[in-house]
Amino acid sequence: MANIISDETIEYVGILAKLELSDDEKEKAKSDMGRMLDYIDMLNQLDTSSVEPMSHIFPVNNVFREDVVVNGDDRENILANAPEEKDGTFVVPKTVD
Amino acid sequence: MKDYEVVIGLEVHVELATKTKIFCSCSTEFGGAPNTHTCPVCTGMPGSLPVLNKQVVEYATAVGLATNCTITQNCKFDRKNYFYPDNPQNYQISQLYLPICRDGYVEIETEEGTKKVRIHEIHMEEDAGKLVHDDWTDCSLVDFNRSGVPLIEIVSEPDMRSADEVIAYLEKLRLIIQYLGASDCKLNEGSMRADVNLSVREKGSSEFGTRTETKNLNSFKAIARAIENETNSQIDLLESGEEVVQETRRWDDTKEYSYAMRSKEDAQDYRYFPDPDLVPINISDEWLEKIRSAQPEFRDEKRARYVEEYKIPQYDADIITLYKPLADLFEDAVKEGSSPKEASNWLMGETMRIVKDKNIEPDQVKLEGSAFSAFLKLIQDGVINKTVAKEVFEAIFDGGVDPVAYVEEHGLKMDNDTDGLKKIIEEIIEKNPKAVADYQAGNKKAAGAIVGQTMKATQGKANPQMINQIISELLD
Numbered sequence: 001m002a003n004i005i006s007d008e009t010i011e012y013v014g015i016l017a018k019l020e021l022s023d024d025e026k027e028k029a030k031s032d033m034g035r036m037l038d039y040i041d042m043l044n045q046l047d048t049s050s051v052e053p054m055s056h057i058f059p060v061n062n063v064f065r066e067d068v069v070v071n072g073d074d075r076e077n078i079l080a081n082a083p084e085e086k087d088g089t090f091v092v093p094k095t096v097d
Numbered sequence: 098m099k100d101y102e103v104v105i106g107l108e109v110h111v112e113l114a115t116k117t118k119i120f121c122s123c124s125t126e127f128g129g130a131p132n133t134h135t136c137p138v139c140t141g142m143p144g145s146l147p148v149l150n151k152q153v154v155e156y157a158t159a160v161g162l163a164t165n166c167t168i169t170q171n172c173k174f175d176r177k178n179y180f181y182p183d184n185p186q187n188y189q190i191s192q193l194y195l196p197i198c199r200d201g202y203v204e205i206e207t208e209e210g211t212k213k214v215r216i217h218e219i220h221m222e223e224d225a226g227k228l229v230h231d232d233w234t235d236c237s238l239v240d241f242n243r244s245g246v247p248l249i250e251i252v253s254e255p256d257m258r259s260a261d262e263v264i265a266y267l268e269k270l271r272l273i274i275q276y277l278g279a280s281d282c283k284l285n286e287g288s289m290r291a292d293v294n295l296s297v298r299e300k301g302s303s304e305f306g307t308r309t310e311t312k313n314l315n316s317f318k319a320i321a322r323a324i325e326n327e328t329n330s331q332i333d334l335l336e337s338g339e340e341v342v343q344e345t346r347r348w349d350d351t352k353e354y355s356y357a358m359r360s361k362e363d364a365q366d367y368r369y370f371p372d373p374d375l376v377p378i379n380i381s382d383e384w385l386e387k388i389r390s391a392q393p394e395f396r397d398e399k400r401a402r403y404v405e406e407y408k409i410p411q412y413d414a415d416i417i418t419l420y421k422p423l424a425d426l427f428e429d430a431v432k433e434g435s436s437p438k439e440a441s442n443w444l445m446g447e448t449m450r451i452v453k454d455k456n457i458e459p460d461q462v463k464l465e466g467s468a469f470s471a472f473l474k475l476i477q478d479g480v481i482n483k484t485v486a487k488e489v490f491e492a493i494f495d496g497g498v499d500p501v502a503y504v505e506e507h508g509l510k511m512d513n514d515t516d517g518l519k520k521i522i523e524e525i526i527e528k529n530p531k532a533v534a535d536y537q538a539g540n541k542k543a544a545g546a547i548v549g550q551t552m553k554a555t556q557g558k559a560n561p562q563m564i565n566q567i568i569s570e571l572l573d
Contacts, residue, residue, distance in 0.1 A: 016366060018180055055173045055371035061379045064151035067115050070122035073133040078140055078241075088131040089229070089238035092182040096230060096237075 003037035005030040098336060100300040103328045104308075105263055105293060106255035109270060110248050111280045112224065112288040113156045118245035119223050120147030120190065120375075125247075127286070131240035139245035141185030147374055149174075153247045154197070154378060156279040157221050158388050160249060161198030163273045163395065164216050168385060172197050173377045174221070177367045182239055183225040191250075193369040196220035197378075203273070205265040214266045215254040224248050249279075255294065255305065260324040264317050267291060272396045275421045275460065283458075284315050291320060296341070297331045306331070307341040311348050311355055319350040326355060399424060407437035417444055420459040429466025435473040443473070447490050463496035472500040484557045485509045511560045515567070518551070518559055522567050525550045536572055544568050 010026050010033070021029060075088060084091040118125055121138035137145035161168050172195040176188040198219035204211050226244035228237050251270065257263050271282040271289065282289040291314050296306035311327055314320045331341050346355040394402070396418045403414035417423045423444050430440040452459050472493060475481045481489060481504055489509065493500050504510055525547055526533055535543035544565070551564050 016178075016368070056373065056376050058376065061377045063148060063376050064154070065117070065122065065148045067117050067150050067152035068122065069117050069124045071124070071134075071136045074136060075130075075132045078132055078135045078137070081140070081142065086231075086236075086238060088133070089240050090132075090182075091236050092228075092239055094230065094235050094237050095182050095228060 002041065003034040005033045005037075098332075101297045101328075101332050101335075102300045102302075103258060103295060103297050103324070104255045104305060105257040105259075105295050105324065106308075107251075107253045107257070107263065107266065108292040108294070108310075109251040109253075109267065110290040110292075111160075111251065111270075111274060111282060113153055113247040113249060114278060114280050115150055115152045115156070115247055117150055119150050119153050119221070119247035120245055123245065129242050131238075132242060134242040135244070139185075140241050141187070147190065147372075149375060149378070150247065153221055154380065155388055156247075156277070157197045157219060157249050158380060158385065159277050159392065160251070160274055160279055161201060161219050162389055162392060163277060164198070164201040164203050164219070164251075164270075166198035166201030166216060166219060168380060169195050169197050169199060170380045170382075170385065171195065171377060172380075174372045174375045175369045176372045177369055179365055179367060181225070182237060183228050183244070185226065185241060185244060189223060189225065190372055190375070191222035191369075192220035194371070203266065203269045205262060205269050207262055207265065212256075212262070214256045214262070214269075217252045217254050219249050219251045222248050222250060255296075255308075260321040263291075263293070263320060263324060267317070267320070272419070272421075276393050276395050278393075281460070283460075284317065287315065290315070293320065293324060293327070295324065295327050295331070297328060297335065306335075307343050309341065309343065310345045312345060312358065313348045314350075316350070319348060322350065322353055323348040323355060326353065396424075403427075403437075407431060407441075409437050409441045413441045413445055416449075417441060420462075422460050422462050423448070426462070426464060426466050426469050430470045430473050433470035433474070435470060435477065439473055439476070440469075443469075443490065447487060448494075451491065451494055462494075464494050465496055468493045468496070468498065468500055475500055475504060479560060479562075480504065480510055482511050482557070482559070482561055484552070485511070509558065511558055515563065518555070518563060519567050519571075521554050522547065522551055522564065522571065525554070526568075526571060533572060536568075544572075 007026070007030075010021070010030050013029075013033075014021050014026075079085045079088070079090070082090045112125075115125060117123060118134075118139055121136050123134045123136050123139055126134065132140075138147055158168055172192065174190050175193045177191045177193070178188045180187050196218040199217070201216035201219070202213045203216065204213055206212075224243050224246040226239050226241040228239055230237050253266065257266060267289075274280050274282050274289075280288055284290070293311045293314065294308050295311065296308035298304060298306040309327060309331070311323050314323055327346070334341055342357075345358045347358045348355045400414045400418045403409050403418065404411055409417075417427050427437075427440050427444060431437050448462065448464075449459070452462065472486075472489060475489070476483070476486050485504075489500055489504060492498055492503050529547060529550070532543045532546045536547075547568055548561065548564050551559055552561075
């Protein structure tokens, strides 16, 4: 494995993903991520100078909707997914910027 | 103290006036009960797929063309990743790499003349939900009705040098966007929001100082106050040998004070990448041309045309075109055959007076063009006189009232019964020998007393021209 993921990096990625990893899990994730970067290195060896950059694998563009209201009030179903609800809202831990 | 200069750039978010959200067919209507305008897409349910609203692309392109931007004919959406409870997907769909519009400008009027404010880019994105903090329990409540409402973010270059320039720039954007019908641009209702990036530097320096970003500015007054406040506090820091910290601040307009929200030191790492759920957008030359040819007449052209074509004073044209609803009323009335000056007078006079009394903005006027035209016709045809007209105007002002029916119902038609009126005037003349003597001695103004009493006797419904005519017949 050519790419070595540092402890700081895995710590940082954990924070970004809001995941708390045990020491064992961190080691496993470091090795997985190292291998992923190795694979990217391999792709980077290919000569892509004559290939247009693309953001999508399908040769499709302009998939649009017309601006017409179709959806009605589906609050009951939507709120069925809430861990907790109150007065028609999702209840979450207090979050103030 | 050294001579300082303030450098300001703005990020302006504008909610587009589409009927549905940017990626789903939920209504964008404001004020529904919490979560009644939601679906799996705008609440970020796993497996749901966004589909782009075509109208969003058209509005964004139209705004870009009107602000002299280059349109990115091949553009796409990216994901901006961050966790916050008002953002159900844990990413916001936005545009980083290929924003729909780039490199534009608008011209503003300043004391030193016309100035260009450059626009760095305009991109399309989705709005977040609304968080309400429950004071009684340790929780926040989320309403996703606003989640997925289409926004454009207009990012200027740091070209502004005073609060006045900032306000002139915002007014210019507001007028352009309102004339396009792309948004109602109401700062107080949040359909237009401005974040101010501000730094100070010594006058003449070509380097920028460290900037702060101030959010939560929901009126022109708040913007002006926040700019003054932030400028002074940055100058104070520099004068006392300290450094400005790059951070985001939140303005509290009631306390006239801003406080730090988050420091850019722990700047978020958004890990943007192309959104794989959305296919690229290709705006063909033909489509672009169609949008271009549908551009309306903007304020500057309208203002010039009103003076040229309708011969109303420049001052009137300035005011009427400052608010699209007023310009629409004016044009509807003129189209229906009203005299332009008469229409303009009612918009400049009574309309502004009522707007002030009601403490609303002129662009909140709900009077319909058809009602305004019919109202002016009542005056022109001599059905109502000026005194009664003010009452009728007030009655129709809030919309939904037909002036013709209103006049009929309330018996406000001008009294055109010549014989009846003649009798009344004869009685009044008999009782006012002094006014008659003065009048006949050549003081024509003395007739005013007789006219006044006649109006009083007829409860304001008499035709003033007819009164003058009868007086003249009886006394001259």
